Amino acid sequence: DQNRLWGGRFSTGPSPELVELSRSTHFDWRLAPYDLAGSRAHARVLHAAGLLTQDEVAALTEGLDELEADVASGAFAARPDDEDVHTALERGLIERLGPELGGRLRAGRSRNDQVATLFRMYLRDHGRQVAQLLRELVLAIKGQAERHLGVAMPGRTHLQHAQPVLLSHHLLAHAWPLVRDLDRLAEWDARVGAESPYGSGALAGTSLGLDPEKVAADLGFTGSAANSIDGTAARDFVAEFAFVTAQIGIDVSRLAEEIILWNTQEFGFVTLSDGYSTGSSIMPQKKNPDIAELARGKSGRLIGNLTGLLATLKALPLAYNRDLQEDKEPVFDSVDTLEVLLPAFTGMIATLAFDTARLQELAPQGFALATDVAEWLVREGVPFRTAHEISGACVQACEERGIELWDLTDQDFAAISPHLTVGVREVLTVAGSLASRDARGGTAPARVTEQLAELRARLA
Ligand code: ARG
Numbered sequence: 001d002q003n004r005l006w007g008g009r010f011s012t013g014p015s016p017e018l019v020e021l022s023r024s025t026h027f028d029w030r031l032a033p034y035d036l037a038g039s040r041a042h043a044r045v046l047h048a049a050g051l052l053t054q055d056e057v058a059a060l061t062e063g064l065d066e067l068e069a070d071v072a073s074g075a076f077a078a079r080p081d082d083e084d085v086h087t088a089l090e091r092g093l094i095e096r097l098g099p100e101l102g103g104r105l106r107a108g109r110s111r112n113d114q115v116a117t118l119f120r121m122y123l124r125d126h127g128r129q130v131a132q133l134l135r136e137l138v139l140a141i142k143g144q145a146e147r148h149l150g151v152a153m154p155g156r157t158h159l160q161h162a163q164p165v166l167l168s169h170h171l172l173a174h175a176w177p178l179v180r181d182l183d184r185l186a187e188w189d190a191r192v193g194a195e196s197p198y199g200s201g202a203l204a205g206t207s208l209g210l211d212p213e214k215v216a217a218d219l220g221f222t223g224s225a226a227n228s229i230d231g232t233a234a235r236d237f238v239a240e241f242a243f244v245t246a247q248i249g250i251d252v253s254r255l256a257e258e259i260i261l262w263n264t265q266e267f268g269f270v271t272l273s274d275g276y277s278t279g280s281s282i283m284p285q286k287k288n289p290d291i292a293e294l295a296r297g298k299s300g301r302l303i304g305n306l307t308g309l310l311a312t313l314k315a316l317p318l319a320y321n322r323d324l325q326e327d328k329e330p331v332f333d334s335v336d337t338l339e340v341l342l343p344a345f346t347g348m349i350a351t352l353a354f355d356t357a358r359l360q361e362l363a364p365q366g367f368a369l370a371t372d373v374a375e376w377l378v379r380e381g382v383p384f385r386t387a388h389e390i391s392g393a394c395v396q397a398c399e400e401r402g403i404e405l406w407d408l409t410d411q412d413f414a415a416i417s418p419h420l421t422v423g424v425r426e427v428l429t430v431a432g433s434l435a436s437r438d439a440r441g442g443t444a445p446a447r448v449t450e451q452l453a454e455l456r457a458r459l460a
Pocket residue numbers: 024028084111112115320322324325326
């Protein structure tokens with residue numbers, strides 16, 4: 001006989017094609033421990049409402065514990081005729097306790113409020129796991145920043161040399177977005193944890209005197225849903241999770257892209273450690289940045305999971321519709337993706353070797369100190385508009401002769417403008433340029449040290 005939670009009003013069982021289409025156990029099985037935790041809490045609230053005796057709760061709890069152990073060991077698994085994880089676990093309970101007792105647990109709940117609750121619990125657990133992995137990545141970036149204090153590099157806009165910056169400053173610019181992602185995960189967690197849908201029933205709430213707040217507290221929520229229709233139909237918590245994971249993917253991909261560039265022959269800024277790079281099956285010399293490329297590629301997949309989910313939710317009428325079963329695979333994939341990507345990416349970052357001499361040498365090249373010349377002139381009382389023109393004329397003179405700004409002689413400077421006295425040379429060094437950017441958030445060494453302390457405090 002087929003195992004179904006419904007059937008009373010049907011004269012035949014479902015067609016095999018429907019069974020095939022309907023089945024979700026191949027992906028929702030991972031919710032089993034949460035379903036069992038929900039069932040234990042539900043048994044307790046049924047008891048509180050006078051619908052189960054103390055002995056019955058004890059027997060049910062024991063049966064659920066046994067079932068949980070069998071799920072964990074693999075002794076109990078879904079059968080092809082189990083529609084979903086909830087159906088399979090009810091079968092398992094009935095197999096252990098008989099239909100009389102096992103069949104009592106479904107009172108006052110629906111798979112609709114059940115799944116909405118379990119999914120929140122699952123995502124909260126994995127959101128915390130992702131946060132932990134992300135934190136480790138931030139620590140690896142911070143470690144590199146700490147190890148390279150004082151090293152300058154070319155700062156870029158439009159991928160062109162712009163102004164020298166500290167390597168640590170640049171690295172930390174990748175850490176802060178990830179810190180905001182950590183904040184997003186924490187805020188999301190609190191929001192999701194504030195509304196347990198258990199007790200919403202199919203959509204209208206429960207008539208059996210069950211206290212949703214009690215179940216909520218039992219399951220680690222800080223509150224229960226204010227509206228049972230919303231409790232069963234809302235999936236914005238899934239979409240928000242998908243967004244945060246996609247944003248993490250995007251933030252990681254921006255660092256990944258730079259590492260891919262830095263690792264080219266032309267840049268030559270970094271060397272990847274052997275353990276975190278790959279070879280070619282034909283070209284013996286190759287050492288490829290596959291982790292960074294996979295990070296870049298997987299960010300597309302994370303975005304796809306978000307957009308697919310949003311498309312499923314758009315215009316969906318209230319309350320529960322079976323479309324909502326499509327909410328799980330995208331975010332399960334996002335979780336799985338980040339849980340394997342982040343540790344590898346962190347390892348790659350932690351073991352990156354920088355060619356600091358090369359970074360330092362390239363830092364001022366490409367007239368990256370032209371802004372310093374203009375700002376020096378402003379400090380000498382020249383209007384910025386004029387200062388910009390004078391500095392631009394210096395660049396033009398250099399370009400014509402294939403030299404850098406500091407190669408201009410005192411006479412060259414004087415010929416370009418009488419304002420360009422020998423004093424200008426003090427800003428024509430990387431150290432002078434860096435030190436001058438000393439307001440909060442700037443790349444001056446003292447400010448970057450301060451920034452590191454700020455980051456440490458945020459992570460503490
Ligand atoms: N497996 C379903 C889901 O993930 C829950 C079952 C609700 N089914 C139903 N026919 N109301 O959304």
